[in-house]
Amino acid sequence: MVLASLTGNLLTALAALCAVLILPVECQPKSNILVVPVDGSHWINMQVILKELHSRGHNLTVIRSRTTFYIPENSSFYTSIAVPGIEEEFNLAFYEEMVTRHIEFRRTGRFLRTLKQQWELGKLWSDGIDAMVGTMIAMFEDQEVMTMIRDTKFDMALVDPAMPTGVFLAHYFKLPIVYNVRWILMGDSHFTFAPSPLSYIPVTGSELTDQMDLSERVLNMVVYLIQCWQFRFILESSYRPVLERYFPPGTDLVSMVLSTDLWLVRADFVFEFPRPTMPNVVYIAGFQCRPSKPLPDDLEAFVQSSGEHGIVIMSLGTLIAALPKELTEAVAMVFAELPQKVIWRYVGERPSTLGNNTLLVDWFPQNDLLGHPKTRVFVAHGGTNGVYESIYHGVPILGLPFLNVLPI
Missing domain, CATH: 3.40.50.2000 (Glycogen Phosphorylase B;)
Incomplete structure (x- = not known):
């Protein structure tokens, strides 16, 4: 419904x-x-x-x-x-x-x-x-x-x-x-x-x-x-x-x-x-939502390598590509301990705590990843587009409300 x-x-x-x-x-x-x-x-x-x-x-x-x-x-x-x-x-x-x-x-x-x-x-x-x-x-x-x-x-x-x-x-x-x-x-x-x-x-x-x-x-x-x-x-x-x-x-x-x-x-x-x-x-919430399309070959290969554990994806929207260094290191360290593979939209200095299970990219097809059957969780800042795309594809959200007073 x-x-x-x-x-x-x-x-x-x-x-x-x-x-x-x-x-x-x-x-x-x-x-x-x-x-x-x-x-x-x-x-x-x-x-x-x-x-x-x-x-x-x-x-x-x-x-x-x-x-x-x-x-x-x-x-x-x-x-x-x-x-x-x-x-x-x-x-x-x-x-x-x-x-x-x-x-x-x-x-x-x-x-x-x-x-x-x-x-x-x-x-x-x-x-x-x-x-x-x-x-x-x-x-x-x-x-x-x-x-x-x-x-x-x-x-x-x-x-x-x-x-x-x-x-x-x-x-x-x-x-x-x-x-x-x-x-x-x-x-x-x-x-x-x-x-x-x-x-x-x-x-x-x-x-x-x-x-x-x-x-x-x-x-x-x-x-x-x-x-x-x-x-x-x-x-x-x-x-x-x-x-x-x-x-x-x-x-x-x-x-x-x-x-x-x-x-x-x-x-x-x-x-x-x-x-x-x-x-x-x-x-009209969710009017931009649509069925997912096939991922690029290199991204699909990384997703498939996750096996039964699946993947976690993280994005903080179009305007926030990186977090402060201390927090970035902490997030990377937590990701490294997960059994899932992680795709993180990130631009900046590579975290020293980054695990082999985490792929850093400057852009990814968010809707298509959310619609992939191996996606388990979306780590997000709570932007309107991401929230409704997650609802559409039935993917749980782990919210990071860093900009909770701003129009996003």
């Missing part, structure tokens, strides 16, 4: 998209869609929707950063427009340093740890928003780019609102908006589009569940108030120059974000804590 639900979510998403375009479910061809994705793992699932829309005759134009990590300039199913990006400010080393700080936080008690993590999130916003605002102003001032977008006469915008670029662009050109969303620039998307009573709905980053005693509810409220302060005095105020320069007087960020026509949420209500939702929300 779970597999049927996950595999049917892509069709549900496409039907919802067609409704926004005021078209029958078959989707008439030649609609022009402006696509504003977010880099990294978010791009992985956005591609699935784009390929399907292209196969149904739609014309897709992707706004990509000139310094993107993963979004190709040339593609068989979309054209692209390059705009200024912030990847030089937020390179992969930045995320690895951030993981190191969060690991240090986790050595303290929960209350203090939670406050430190929220402070770190605020610092991240403060460090990054100035760069983001600068790139957005540069984009709006690039007459060639803006003319190209205007002349294409788009019918709608498909946006990942974890970064605000697509929200601003769609409103500037007065386009209907569809979100492909799990996290949003303000945090958990549910807290943005639906009422969220703090008595039983844990705030992201609080590390709480829906069963809270009095002290936990106090902590939940404190985290919520901190996030409200961060949004009001860091996030919203920082984007004020963009709003005042390019939008009518009185335009505010929250109203812009909320005025989308449809939310395609990369979550499944079955696996969420009970909470209110809204009628213009479609849950």
Whole structure:
């Protein structure tokens, strides 16, 4: 039943998209869609929707950063427009340093740890928003780019609102908006589009569940108030120059974000804590899941060499390739003691404790490995794509929540 639900979510998403375009479910061809994705793992699932829309005759134009990590300039199913990006400010080393700080936080008690993590999130916003605002102003001032977008006469915008670029662009050109969303620039998307009573709905980053005693509810409220302060005095105020320069007087960020026509949420209500939702929300978690394909010959040979014990795979997502040295050595030592073979997505100095049973790779076909009959456990950071691919293939997850306050 779970597999049927996950595999049917892509069709549900496409039907919802067609409704926004005021078209029958078959989707008439030649609609022009402006696509504003977010880099990294978010791009992985956005591609699935784009390929399907292209196969149904739609014309897709992707706004990509000139310094993107993963979004190709040339593609068989979309054209692209390059705009200024912030990847030089937020390179992969930045995320690895951030993981190191969060690991240090986790050595303290929960209350203090939670406050430190929220402070770190605020610092991240403060460090990054100035760069983001600068790139957005540069984009709006690039007459060639803006003319190209205007002349294409788009019918709608498909946006990942974890970064605000697509929200601003769609409103500037007065386009209907569809979100492909799990996290949003303000945090958990549910807290943005639906009422969220703090008595039983844990705030992201609080590390709480829906069963809270009095002290936990106090902590939940404190985290919520901190996030409200961060949004009001860091996030919203920082984007004020963009709003005042390019939008009518009185335009505010929250109203812009909320005025989308449809939310395609990369979550499944079955696996969420009970909470209110809204009628213009479609849950599409796992729509990127698919049956596994054969592995490359060298990888298949390594997997088969595991015998009856099978394999363990480990990945911390597209942005975290390595851990701090002390932790890396400890993880490698534990892996060396396992009877299973291990495939570890890792970039960095080879750990001195690495066992002969562990293969280090800078990339692996995650979905195909999760679908392999010899895969026993997935060691992961808890990203949305990996979680639902594991559910789809029935593979247990050993979670390493190093980035539990960030939108991944």
